[in-house]
Amino acid sequence: MSPSLHTGFFEDEHDLLSAAKECRERGIPVVDVVSPFPIHGLDDVLGIRPSRLAWVTFLMGAAGLAFGFGLQYWTAAFDWPLNVGGKPLDSLPAFIPVAFELTILFAGVSTVVALLLRSKLWPSKQVPSGLESTTDDQHALILAQADAAFEDSDFTELFERHGAINSQRETEATR
Amino acid sequence: MRYPPDFRSPQTFMVGLRSVAILGVLLFLLGLFVAPDRAWAGYLIGFVFFVGLGLSGGLFLSVLTLAGTRWATALRRIPEAMTTTLPAAALMGIVLVPGVHALYEWANEAAVADNHLLQHKAGYLNWGFWSLRLVVYFALWIWATRGMVRLSRKLDEKDSIVSKRQILLRAIYFLPIFAVTFSLASIDWIKSIEPAWFSTIFGLITLSGLATSGLAVCILLAIYLKRGPLRHFITMEHLDDLGKIAMAFALFWGYIWYCQYMLIWYTDMPEETPYYVIRSQGAWAHLSSLNLALNWAIPFFVLMPKAMRRSETALKRVAWVFLAGQAVNLYMLIEPALMEGGPQLGLWEIGPLVGSLCFFLWLTLRALGDAALVPIGDPHLEESMNHHC
Numbered sequence: 001m002s003p004s005l006h007t008g009f010f011e012d013e014h015d016l017l018s019a020a021k022e023c024r025e026r027g028i029p030v031v032d033v034v035s036p037f038p039i040h041g042l043d044d045v046l047g048i049r050p051s052r053l054a055w056v057t058f059l060m061g062a063a064g065l066a067f068g069f070g071l072q073y074w075t076a077a078f079d080w081p082l083n084v085g086g087k088p089l090d091s092l093p094a095f096i097p098v099a100f101e102l103t104i105l106f107a108g109v110s111t112v113v114a115l116l117l118r119s120k121l122w123p124s125k126q127v128p129s130g131l132e133s134t135t136d137d138q139h140a141l142i143l144a145q146a147d148a149a150f151e152d153s154d155f156t157e158l159f160e161r162h163g164a165i166n167s168q169r170e171t172e173a174t175r
Numbered sequence: 176m177r178y179p180p181d182f183r184s185p186q187t188f189m190v191g192l193r194s195v196a197i198l199g200v201l202l203f204l205l206g207l208f209v210a211p212d213r214a215w216a217g218y219l220i221g222f223v224f225f226v227g228l229g230l231s232g233g234l235f236l237s238v239l240t241l242a243g244t245r246w247a248t249a250l251r252r253i254p255e256a257m258t259t260t261l262p263a264a265a266l267m268g269i270v271l272v273p274g275v276h277a278l279y280e281w282a283n284e285a286a287v288a289d290n291h292l293l294q295h296k297a298g299y300l301n302w303g304f305w306s307l308r309l310v311v312y313f314a315l316w317i318w319a320t321r322g323m324v325r326l327s328r329k330l331d332e333k334d335s336i337v338s339k340r341q342i343l344l345r346a347i348y349f350l351p352i353f354a355v356t357f358s359l360a361s362i363d364w365i366k367s368i369e370p371a372w373f374s375t376i377f378g379l380i381t382l383s384g385l386a387t388s389g390l391a392v393c394i395l396l397a398i399y400l401k402r403g404p405l406r407h408f409i410t411m412e413h414l415d416d417l418g419k420i421a422m423a424f425a426l427f428w429g430y431i432w433y434c435q436y437m438l439i440w441y442t443d444m445p446e447e448t449p450y451y452v453i454r455s456q457g458a459w460a461h462l463s464s465l466n467l468a469l470n471w472a473i474p475f476f477v478l479m480p481k482a483m484r485r486s487e488t489a490l491k492r493v494a495w496v497f498l499a500g501q502a503v504n505l506y507m508l509i510e511p512a513l514m515e516g517g518p519q520l521g522l523w524e525i526g527p528l529v530g531s532l533c534f535f536l537w538l539t540l541r542a543l544g545d546a547a548l549v550p551i552g553d554p555h556l557e558e559s560m561n562h563h564c
Contacts, residue, residue, distance in 0.1 A: 040563040050481070058479075085443065093440050096433065 005031060006152070008141045008159030009133060009166040013039045016139045019162035020045045023143060028150065028158075031142040034134040056114040057107045064106025068099030138165075179548040180404050184540040192537040199530010206523040213523040215274040216513050220505045221527030222271055223364060224388070226264045227381070227501070228535050230357065231389020232257030233320040233349055240323070240346035246416060248559035249408045249549050253396045255327060256542035257389070258320035260535055265313035267531070271364075272306050278513070281370050292371055300367055308363055312356045319349040330552035357382065365505075369512045372450045374435050383428040384504045387470060390421045391497035396539070398487050400548065408549050411485050412562045418484030419564075421493065422475060429471030453511045458518050466507050469500030502528055 010016040017039060023030050030046055033039070042048075076082050077089040087094070116122055134140045141164075143155060152169055159167040199221070206214025232254035239247050239254075275282045280293065281300040287293045293300070322345040329335050358378025366377050374380070394417050401409040439447045454463050474493050483489040510518065549556060 085441070093433075093437050096437065 004145050004152070005170050006143045006145065006155040006159075007131070007168050007170075008143070008155075008162075008164040010139045010141065010162070010164050011137065012163065013037075013139050015163035016141050017041060017045060019141055019158065019164070022158065022162070023141075027146070029144045029146050031144050033142070034131050034140040036135060036137065036139070039139070053111060053115060053118075057111045060110035061103045061107030064102040064104070065099050067106070068102035069095055071102075072098055178551060179408060182400075182404050182544045182548050184544070189537060189540065192533045192540075196530050196534035196537060199526045199528075199533070202522050202526030202530070206526070210523055212277050212513065213519070213521070214527075215271075215277040216509060217524040217527045218274065219271065219278060219364065220502070220509055220524065221531035222264070222267050223381075223505055223509075224501060224528060225260070225267060225531040225535050226360075227385035228389055228392055229257055229260040229264050230316060230353065231385050231392075233261075233316065233323065234353060234386070235389065235393065236320070236323050237346040237349040237353070240342060241350070245555040245558050246413065246562040246564070248553050248555045249405070249562075250393070250397055250413055250417075250559075251327065251550050251553070252543060252546060252548055253393050253400070254389075255324045255546075256396075256539045257392065257535075258324060259542040259545075260538045261313065261317050261320060263534070263538055265310075265317065268309050268313060272302075272309070275302055275305060279367055279370075281367060296370060300370060305363055305367075308359065312360045315352050315356055319345070319352050323349065327550055327553075328546050330550060331547050332552065335552065354378075357385075365508050368509060369450060371446060373447070374439070374450075376431060376435055379431045380435055380508070383424065383431045384470070384501050386424045387421070387428055387474070387497045388501035390417065390424060391494035391501075392535075392539075393417060394421065394490055394494045396543075398491055400543075401487075404548055408560055410560070410562065412564045413559075414487065414490055415481070415484045416562075416564050418478050418490055418493075421497070422478035422484075425471050425474035425478070425497075429467065429475070432467065432471070454507065459507075459511055462503060462507055462518060466500065466503045469496055469503055474500075498532070 008019065013035065016033065020030055020033065020042065024045060024047065033042060033046070072095040073090060081089050131140050156167050203214055203218050206217065235254040236258065280286045281296060282302055287297060326337055326342055326345055330337050361378050361381040365381065394414070397409055397414060397417060436451065439451055453459060473496050477483055477489065477493055
């Protein structure tokens with residue numbers, strides 16, 4: 001028998017949260033949670049690592065800062081020395097606004113781009129859900145069977161105990 | 176809903192705060208005889224520090240209410256208690272009135288007689304009108320903050336009815352009154368030390384220091400209460416959000432500081448540049464760098480990682496950095512024009528500053544005991560306790 005997936009549908013996200021908590025405590029693998037809105041505290045329950053996206057923001061912000069200063073030093077002091085009001089060619093205070101804006105531009109744009117690339121998302125992408133009700137008013141908790149002793153009826157029992165309104169089972173073959 | 180226990184700060188701590196405050200007053204009185212000019216300047220720093228902390232409470236209450244913030248409901252009594260120090264600040268302001276002649280060139284008749292510019296400004300910058308404005312500022316601030324605190328405490332009473340409209344109105348009154356009067360007060364108290372110099376964003380320069388130091392006190396009190404009577408009400412999530420606002424205000428501080436500096440540096444006008452010429456030479460230059468480090472660079476980078484905002488120790492240290500930063504900031508705003516031989520630091524500066532901070536904490540901790548430690552009648556309290564950021 002191929003390992004099967006069991007999906008429980010919940011109307012209240014707190015019920016799903018308590019079910020997910022039990023799964024984690026008992027070592028039942030949680031494959032995914034599909035929900036119409038973000039559920040507070042779910043990351044902790046599922047043990048999801050903190051996002052590394054902030055590093056992209058930070059590093060690309062630093063790159064933007066370096067580019068901003070570099071561009072201005074190069075153009076104003078080396079490539080085409082420009083005397084502005086008798087100030088030194090390499091006047092740091094004059095370069096800060098552009099460097100600051102480029103820091104924000106690089107950091108902001110690369111955060112969005114990195115998120116889209118990593119999530120394999122782009123505008124107008126069609127994503128078949130297969131769990132239509134989770135785009136409306138239901139939350140789905142998808143579990144995998146890791147232990148043959150934990151049978152289908154045990155999954156149903158677990159879902160129902162936490163207040164699931166419905167559950168379904170699918171195997172590799174039917175997917 | 177659990178009710179927080181009645182609050183009373185440890186007796187020894189309160190006695191300590193009060194003793195340091197009294198010591199500050201004694202040092203100031205002694206200074207009036209030994210070195211009156213330095214004593215008055217030191218007193219002005221302590222006074223502005225104190226007023227800023229009290230007003231920051233009003234600013235946070237008003238902004239949090241108008242933004243419809245619910246996460247901060249459990250913390251609300253902290254800024255409320257901070258605003259109750261404003262009557263004491265008004266008294267400190269009245270004490271400042273006899274010092275006007277020692278601090279401000281425009282109050283010195285001989286100086287005005289040979290200075291055409293000062294004669295021109297005498298209609299606004301004169302002892303009587305300056306004192307009248309001081310009284311008006313405090314009257315408005317006390318009226319506007321009392322309204323917010325009174326309504327919030329009224330909600331605590333059983334079966335009391337307070338409409339959302341009333342609460343919003345009080346917050347709406349405060350903001351424009353504060354914006355105009357605080358900007359004018361900064362010009363009266365600090366900028367008029369150098370009456371020939373001008374800067375149109377001076378009110379924002381002082382506002383940024385008010386916000387960072389006020390947030391620092393909020394963070395310190397929140398951690399103090401979280402470890403004690405409010406352990407079931409204030410969570411790490413609240414501290415994380417306070418840390419985020421503090422980080423934003425550190426950036427705001429640096430942004431405003433640079434805005435004023437850059438425009439004066441760029442245009443290089445003879446009536447504006449001397450302000451920064453003094454502040455970028457000799458020992459003053461090192462203090463300027465220290466000012467930027469304490470108020471902008473250190474807090475901004477330290478608070479950037481989430482782990483730091485979720486560590487009570489790190490937040491407490493950053494709060495003390497902000498308070499030290501505000502002391503250096505006010506010193507750099509006030510003293511360079513008054514200390515001609517370079518920066519000096521002695522009992523006359525430290526006494527009133529530390530004394531006024533301790534006096535502020537003593538008054539605030541006492542005021543926290545006057546009402547329930549959290550707004551128990553506020554419908555958003557439960558939501559705030561379960562806040563997740």
